[in-house]
Amino acid sequence: MDGRAIAPAAGTVLNALATGNGAAFAIDLETTATVELTDDATVTGEIAGQPDADASLIERAAELTVDRYAADAGLERSGVGARVRTESEVPMASGLKSSSAAANATVLATLDALEIIDAVDRIDACRLGVEAARDVGVTVTGAFDDASASMLGGVTVTDNANDALLAHERAEWHALVYTPPEQAFSADADVSACERLTSMADLVCELALEGRYGEAMTVNGFAFCSALGFPTDPMLDVLPTVEGVSLSGTGSSYVAIGDRATLADVRERWEGRPGSTRLLETRNDGTQTQ
Structure with missing residues (x-):
């Protein structure tokens, strides 16, 4: 019993570290998970091309999914194990929701292997992945904003404290991503500094709920660059041409949105900096099985 799923990365509209409310949108960088169910009751994980990488997140995601749904698939939980393998074009520790x-991808691939994918609500599946991330300590906020955007596609606004979806709609823009060489791990973020941005984050959330995503991103970007110690120069490079630009997550990537032609014109301003740039479509289909 095998399963396979592909999940998109995401960019930030509102960082949830200040208030617990967050917003994000799916972008066309993919992570693929394959899951093989076994009868040895153990769960093992592997990340392609990174033999020494920590696979605890994907192992926990598969384990929780089997725990929750093995009986629904007509299987005895105590005898079910899984082998999980992921491969990704999303750079790790870059703020792009790897x-x-x-x-x-792991949760849906496991559900696909259990052959009950159509019986599980996508938001419930998303919450399993968030639970796994909390269990292994790779997130501070629970990342329901990032996870919901990746799972559902489009742009989402969420209450991460309650894993509640506040808004969801299509993302009708392209994205330009600049990723410096440095990595930035979410679990290392200065939460206390971000919590001082409560009033600013409330404003960003209001803008996002009004559908003013570009303005929301830009306010978010200047605020969280300051709190997290990232330069605002990359944002100033592309303003005022783009519709919006922000530090993505807790860094180190920056994401700008607008129409494709405009972003292609301003791309050269980021290409002169160390690191890499990508001009991407937004994704409205979310995580899919294959």
């Missing part, structure tokens, strides 16, 4: 994509 963990959320890996967890989502």
Whole structure:
């Protein structure tokens, strides 16, 4: 019994570290998970091309999914194990939601292997991946904003404290991503500094709920660059041409949105910096089985 799923990465509209409310949108970078169910009751994980990488997130995501749904598939939980393998084009520790994509892909691939994928609500599946991320300590906020955008596609606004979806709609723009060489791990973020941005984050959330995503991103970007110690120069490079630009997550990537032609024109401003740039479509289909 095998399963396979692909999950997109995401960019930030509102960082949830200040208030627990967050917003994100799916972008066209993918993580693929394959899951093989076994009868040895153990769960093992592997990340392609990174033999020494920590696979605890994908192992926990598969384990929780089997725990929750093995009986629904007509299987005895005590005898079910899984071998999980992920491969990804999402750079790790770059603010592009690699963990959320890996967890989502693993959960859906496991459900696919259990042959009950159509019986499980996507938000419930998303919450399993978030639970796994919390269990293994790869997230501070629970990342329901990032995970929901990756799972559902489009742009989502969420209450991460309650894993509640506040808004969801299509993302009708392209994204330009700049990723510096440095990595930035979410679990290392200065939460106390971010919590001082409560009033600013409330404003960003209001803008996002009004559908003013570009303005929301830009306010978020300047605020969280300051709190997290990232330069605002990459944002200033592309303003005021783009519709919005922000530090993505807790860094180190920056994401700008707008129409494709405009983003292609401003791309050269980021290409002069160390690191890499990508001009991407947004994704409205979310995580899918194959």
